[in-house]
Amino acid sequence: EAGVAQSPRYKIIEKRQSVAFWCNPISGHATLYWYQQILGQGPKLLIQFQNNGVVDDSQLPKDRFSAERLKGVDSTLKIQPAKLEDSAVYLCASSYRWGADTQYFGPGTRLTVL
């Protein structure tokens, strides 16, 4: 069974530029999550989707971050414009069900904002 796929693996941009990350969850998984992991900290949830609907985006900085999940499968997370403090690893995860279920993580995208 293929795992969660993410691209790109690394991205370096200058502040005020825009960037997008892509995630393909495990086949059949209805729930998809985006996390931000700053160096030395645990991952923090940004947004979670159930199929193609947003379940929770309370911790997403909506003035600069946006996310969508097309047709309930792939998802894209965008940052526009980027700030220095957005430098982090962006992790995508998926689970079969929403809530009390095992989450499986992708390899992440390491973003550096200069």
Added chain:
Amino acid sequence: GIQVEQSPPDLILQEGANSTLRCNFSDSVNNLQWFHQNPWGQLINLFYIPSGTKQNGRLSATTVATERYSLLYISSSQTTDSGVYFCAVASISSGSARQLTFGSGTQLTVLP
């Protein structure tokens, strides 16, 4: 929101030694997972264990939900066990959010 505390923050072991990692949480949970983040950053799910005991090879975990803690046991440690171990929980009282909250992790280094 729910608070998650992990201890110890750092642990250095000689290969072959055993260790116990602890996770305390501040509310009733319906989801608790242990993850290993390897030196390349990949988060690997070790256990889904909101209650009870599970074992997988040299690893085992116990969650005592009524006392709000979970333990991860690593026996006969190997250098490949090095990395950061995270506990993550979702609170029953979080309602529709059901989001996982991660602890700050335990950095484990196993020396050859």
